[in-house]
């Protein structure tokens with residue numbers, strides 16, 4: 001079995017939303033496919049109307065296949081201090097034609113303000129490792145872990161694009177979506193993330209620096225959070241760039257001509273075009289813009305979010321006993 005689902009960007013590519021069908025008859029919710037967490041949670045009819053502002057809500061009472069998981073609860077906190085919590089149902093979940101009939105669907109009873117204010121995002125579909133799923137007293141599996149054995153290959157791929165719709169594919173590598181070879185690198189999943197070694201970096205046409213650092217491939221994080229020294233070296237090449245703590249990171253004049261950023265996976269080199277690194281204006285007249293590359297200080301590892309992932313075709317491969325990530329140009 002294999003399938004393919006769209007990944008449509010919100011404004012500034014802040015996140016990508018994917019239609020997911022839940023229940024019988026199917027209720028379609030647009031979820032943020034997130035390789036940086038492992039809970040599939042949704043806005044639901046179980047939460048107060050005051051915290052719903054336009055989102056679609058999963059209504060288990062309208063699904064003939066919904067079954068409450070007695071006494072099960074969940075609550076999750078994210079790196080940006082957003083959170084959600086609730087109760088658990090088992091129901092049919094279909095993503096791009098791949099279906100599982102008893103997926104843990106975590107119905108929110110409360111969410112933080114950041115989720116309430118994003119009217120288009122009806123929840124998250126976590127694709128990190130099931131070891132960090134938050135359901136208690138018995139942990140649940142991610143959608144990918146549940147369907148892996150029925151897929152033609154135990155892998156999924158991300159083809160995110162700059163200000164355009166891309167795809168998440170399950171169980172198949174679509175050779176038409178990339179050029180050249182796929183370079184694979186081993187994943188250390190001990191923290192529950194798709195963590196791997198970036199083999200080095202280069203700024204514009206400057207020499208590539210072979211200083212490796214660890215990072216997680218996180219489709220649910222907007223920016224690329226990189227080691228402070230790397231980020232400082234990058235913005236040194238941008239006239240007028242400065243670290244503005246009131247904005248929470250590096251900003252620069254929106255007209256700045258940004259150098260590209262090159263990152264290494266093994267011996268392969270991939271390039272993020274400078275244009276991708278002009279993330280969004282911070283002011284109404286669009287004079288000052290916020291950088292798509294920011295510091296990972298305080299996190300303990302880099303977070304390779306959408307700004308970086310959209311520059312490549314990425315394979316999340318759990319088909320061998322050591323999981324691995326594959327990168328290809330496109």
Ligand SMILES: CC[C@H](C)[C@H](NC(=O)[C@H](C)NC(=O)[C@@H](CCSC)NC[C@@H](N)Cc1ccccc1)C(=O)O
Nearest residue numbers: 032034036037038077078079080082218220221299
């Ligand atoms: C450090 C972050 C918290 C505290 C930590 N939680 C995590 O690591 C969770 C699973 N993952 C996340 O917070 C991040 C990875 C952080 S690495 C420390 N990925 C998921 C995030 N992008 C999901 C999201 C999407 C849209 C809006 C907001 C958030 C924990 O529970 O310990």
